[in-house]
Amino acid sequence: MCGICGIIGNNRSIPDRSVTISRMMDRMAHRGPDDKGTHNGNFHFFGNIRLAVIDIEYGHQPMVTADGRYVLVFNGEIYNYLELRQKLIDRGVQFRTQSDTEVLLQLLVHDGEDALKKLNGMFAFALFDNHTKQWMIARDPLGIKPLYYAILDREIVFASEIKALLVHPDIRAECNWTGLQHYLTFQFCLGSETLFKGIRQLEPGFYMKGSTGKVDARIRYWDTNYNIVDQTEESYFTEKLRSLIDEKVGLQIRSDVPLGAYLSGGLDSTTVATMASNHLGQRLKVFHGRFYDGPAFDESPYARIVANELNAELIEVVPTPEEFADILPRLIYFLDEPVAGPGLFPQYIVSKAASKHVKVILGGQGGDEVFGGYARYLIGYLEQALKGAIFETQEEGKHLVTLNSIIPNLPILKEYRPLMQHFWKDGLFDNMDGRYFRLIDRSPDIANLLTEDALSRFNREQVFSEFQEVFNHPETKSYVNKMTHFDLKTLLPALLQVEDRMSMAVSLESRVPLLDIDIVNFATTMPPQIKFQGGRSKHILRKAVSSIVSDTVLQRKDKMGFPVPLKKWLENGPVKDFVHEVLLGKASKERGLFKPSALEKLIHTESEYGRQLWGALCIELWHRTFIDGN
DSSP states (O other), X not given: OEEEEEEEESSSOGGGGHHHHHHHHHHTGGGOBSEEXXXXXXXXXXXEEEOOOSSTTTOOSSEEOTTSOEEEEEEEEETTHHHHHHHHHHTTXXXXXXXXXXXXXXXXXXXXXXXXXXXXXXXXXXXXXXXXXXXXXXXXXXXXXXXXXXXXXXXXEEESSHHHHTTSXXXXXXXXXXXXXXXXXXXXXXXXXXXXXXXXXOOTTEEEEEETXXXXXXXXXXXXXXXXXXXXXXXXXXXXXXXXXXXXXXHHTOOSSOEEEEOOSSHHHHHHHXXXXXXXXXXXXXXXXXXXXXXXXXXXXXXXXXXXXXXXXXXXXXXXXXXXXXXXXXXXHHHSSOOSXXXXXXXXXXXXXXXXXXXXXXXXXXHHHHHTOOHHHHHHHHHHHHHHXXXXXXXXXXXXXXXXXXXXXXXXXXXXXXXXXXXXXXXXXXXXXXXXXXXXXXXXXXXXXXXXXXXXXXXXXHXXXXXXXXXXXXXXXXXXXXXXXXXXXXXXXXXXXXXXXXXXXXXXXXEOGGGOHHHHHHXXXXXXHHHTGGGXXXXXXXXHTTTTSOHHHXXXXXXXXXXXXXXXXXXXXXXXXXHHHHHHSHHHHHHTSBOHHHHHHHHHHOOXXXXXXXXXXXXXXXXXXXXXXX
């Protein structure tokens, strides 16, 4: 695990960029406290900071082939590197180290772009050919590892984090209005957009190639596949899925340093922790976060049950409102740009606690997006069932969910009354894309929140059109596949950004076995009526792991998702003072983005699970940190 950066150019002496590369590496020092290195030639200058996990002694980067032709910087882990290494040895390749970095380098040298389809792992890398001056940068299929870039007049600059790009003398921190529109609507950016003008992210499943300072092509090498397999027996899917998850957890526990697991007490983290414990054959350290603010913010009883069953060492932490007010600005800095919800705060606190005990940690991220775990999927299908019953129609070709089948699963919606009230307010029985847009829209009252000047620049039709391009892309009539596809392509990379930044901020490597590419490919080709039977959250995953996961966890109907008691904290104390200072202070008023009166009202009236206040808070902190330079 590392932080990578580099400059590729022409008509300019690249070695003169040594100071810039050094500053870029300093900005990401938290990502790699174990080692750092640079390599430069006439047309490139690469930098790397390393968190040593595999082949600690000899995995130094940038890595160069013996003949000096190819140079690689790589962030991530290739989980099947031992298998790939043996195949390369069989082809006559000789290795100098035991690292997955050298396996990746040799695979790229021998197979070129075709190597990408052979990799099983999380990765972002850059390869430069000193003979041809050609280069390639690539990112893993699901966006587990980050990669950002800027195309300048005579050079390409890339890095694992945006803050590293901002030290380049030709890059300024300016707000990108398109990205800001996306954030205000979804609390993440779509496609390659970021909140920074001129800075883009390489999208998951893409690689880009060129020569010297020129981009020749940007190519998608992986996409979701919804060609449903010709199989109807549920047992086939449950047995194969259980076997796949077990195999992939076994791959991802490969480490030369101590390893642990997050344990929320939910289905996903319990599945991963259970299988990891079985593979390791030794006592596993598991980490859990909770709050003192009532049962709605405390899953620890479930985590304790699972830890006891696994004979795991459970380490609990309790984030406090004082910590929230103190470190949130710092977390925005680590994030580069805000995404997703307040859960990043407890995630950081738990990661920090874990980093004192282990260097690698496994988590259950991705289960909701891959297997249909969000409550909004159930809300969407409740409307679909009503629509089909009233109008005797079925948009999916066959009834995936009926009123009879969905009723037993509805208790999970008890905590989602505000969302349902908004959802049913208007647009009933609209098209699938219009309905799902309403379910994920974080800006339903944006007209009341933005100033007149900001509102005049907010193009809701454009945002909806960009949403439709993603939502309607897959060749499928299935509503659940369209919903999960959108989340897999947009929300998931945002959540993985949080996962990456909050763990790397404390020099901890986070791994997410449920997002193994083979598991995702298998899940997308499952018949929807098996994957999401009767509207039951994660139906097929529950069935697959029912023999190893406690019934207490399997039957839970109080899904939480690490909620933060922000509304309660706003009533008094340090969080109230902090939020008032940020949102109602001089800097926010002079920025002219939000109406102060609307913000003040929102502080007192937003519901427990509302997100507009959180979004406004993060945007103001982001402006202060990066645009104002504070």
